[in-house]
Amino acid sequence: MGDVSTAGLDGLAERLRVVAGAGNVITDPAELRTYECDGLTYHRATPGIVVLPDSAEQIAEIVRACTAEGVPYIARGSGTGLSGGALPRTDGVLIVTSRMRRILEIDIDDERAVVEPGVINLDVTKAVRSQGYYYAPDPSSQQICSIGGNVAENSGGAHCLKYGFTVNHVLACEVVTPDGEIVEISEAPGYDLLGAFVGSEGTLGITTKITVRLTRLPEKVETLLAAFDTIESAGEAVSAIISAGVVPAAIEMMDALSIEAAEAAVACDYPPGAGAVLVVELDGPTAEVDHQFAQVKELCDAAFEIRVAADDTERALIWRGRKSAFAAVGRISPDYIVQDGVIPRTALPEVLARIDELSGDSGVRVANVFHAGDGNLHPLVLFDDAVPGAAERAEMVSGQILDLCIEHGGSITGEHGVGVDKAKHMPRMFTEEDLDTMQMVRCAFDPAGLCNPGKVYPTPRLCGEVPGRRTGVHPLVESGKADLF
């Protein structure tokens, strides 16, 4: 079969209007462009069709219709992904879950909730907090990102050091498979398909209903901000805390440049002159927290200033600088790349020194913000696209940082996913055999390769003879500005 141009999707659009209602199918080019990228704005493609279904049955019908025509389809939640996972295809259908925002069931007695995929992360917590519970995974984007997107990315958050990631908090998913069947997957009985599905970046099917675990609110929370002269002494404090056997709810670090940015953006009023700050949060039973908090304060004795949040308002103030860090660098640089890599935590001093060198050698500024407890780095690589060659240099430094992560036995992504952006880096972390084996799962779920194709893996695995298979045009990928957020 040859390429299908957008015009070739007319028949499919008609079909989708019958399935989802005429008002919920978008084909107008201007409107389509609203969906041309996710949070990673330098990959863009105008989707062929956007459809906003309202139920699992509708999604199943949409998937079947796409499959029948050999048209690729991509799920999208809130579009906050940072690896281009929800990047549409000009020859494909974008299935947006924003109309599926119902919390279907809250069962406090059994500590779980059943939600539709479009439900906003924070809304789950809002719905149960008054009853003493919350939904633990807390990506910084939690006010806007969807649970369906969280499942696809296995999203983490500042508190995942202690509480784990999305995968540790999802009990079951209803999934529309690429066959157009609606199935329920869980950890058991049988294979743990749920474990494989969570974090599969929308490539194994579309989740239409998620059962999440609710966590009891802690009795006590303590938060401190410690300001250090140097990033090294902040790093030593982190090591000391971990070796003391303390598992904080969160330990976050920001370097001088990211503090400067946060200051400019939200006036977070962190101690002036700090080479680095740590935000350390402890939670749990009062007796445990009091003891450990005293310990943590002692272990931060190299800090020239320690501020302890007296109440939730002060806690929010401490977090404000950290949570706004990505957006904030926009104040000190016209453009930037948000990198996401992982290193073994003990390699932190060495890797930071190497990043410093890279930055010095290339003249590209790098602001460091990271989840220090688990070695998840978010270097923000700053550049000015108006300067010829600057974007390329930034891109190079950003890639070299990933090299450092791999060199030190880490990972090319801790939470933002591979998506379209990092597929090319996968062969540096995994062997050809590793990637082939992973894609055997893909072949089991989606032999035709129509479900979010071109993501995660640089080279698709051939799944054997599949009727109706067609190779689509490559997504229109534009390099552009990386501002926003």
Place this chain on the structure above:
Amino acid sequence: MTQVIDALAKACEVRPAEPEDAVQGVGAAYVAAPATVTEAGELMRAAAEHRLTVVPRGAGTKLHWGAPPERCDLIVETRRLGRLIEHTAGDLVVKAEAGLPLEKLQEAVSGTRQQLALDALVPGATVGGTLATATAGPRRLLYGSARDLLIGITVVRADGVVAHAGGKVVKNVAGYDLGKLFTGSRGTLGLITEAAFRLHPLPQASAYVSATVADAAAALELTRALRRSSLVPSAIEVDGPDPITVTVLLEGFAGGVPARAEAARDLIGGRITEEPPGWWGRLPDGEVLAEVRAAPSKLTAVFQEAPAHVRGSAGRGVWHVGLPAGDAEQALDRLRRHGSAVVLSAPDGTALDRWGPVPALALMRRVKDQFDPEHRLSPGRFAGGI
């Protein structure tokens, strides 16, 4: 025959099987024990060339779980794959070969006051066997089960290809999480050869609070009170029915645990001990052993439907029941109205629906077909005859 054994011997140490190597009465032909991952790969490739069916074996503590294999030409032992590869204390990470006994791993990491927060339900179990059977004990409530602690895995495929997924950092979302897929796959998708886990600090102190109650309804009330409390128990277990005991485990720093234990006793009554009750973290007796998963509030139903021994995590809703063979079929049917019930072991020759309804079975078959297209790995032992 000699031709096959010669081919296998090129890969690693191999011997003809003895009668006691039989897996649930199904005799084996050869037993091979690779000493490295490379040898394991070569062995599996040789097995593939000769179309041998393969059953992996760790310490053999749970080899009687699942249905008997349809055929078992080659047993692949992980006995010689018993190295602790690395323990980076500062990163709270350990990586080991599959044949390492879990107890040895715990011993090795305890020197730095760390632990793999996973209870070996069956003494002697290896890392690989624990993963392949997805066993976890009481502390699954706080720390999760094997899948939640596993951060990286190496497997040898049916065709002998060695593949990795995950890594040795706690946070990592690059690629599909094959580790979780292999956890609980009972040797039907490939041979697990290495695993990396996240570790936790060993608590300074622990205390158990146990209360005996009149009936399952009362037990449910206590477990509910514990779950609703802010005490953050590491485990809430129940054992019964004669008598029904609820035991909660509190762990933490030495100065904090006593107060939390007192608070737990205020909630449920009973007594505080430093040591767990004798049944703690062990499987119950019974001819037919099954794992039941249901919402925690189904506790009373589980006791009602299982005319036998019930023990397990009332906090997570995962229980083991030991059923008399005669009643097992009916009891399983009744239990399955509330959740899932999977038979782990049954006396030889017992005819039982071991799995009950398995949602997404068709997808599971397709996963199996991809990983093991000739169905040579532990054939017939898994759900749906996989």
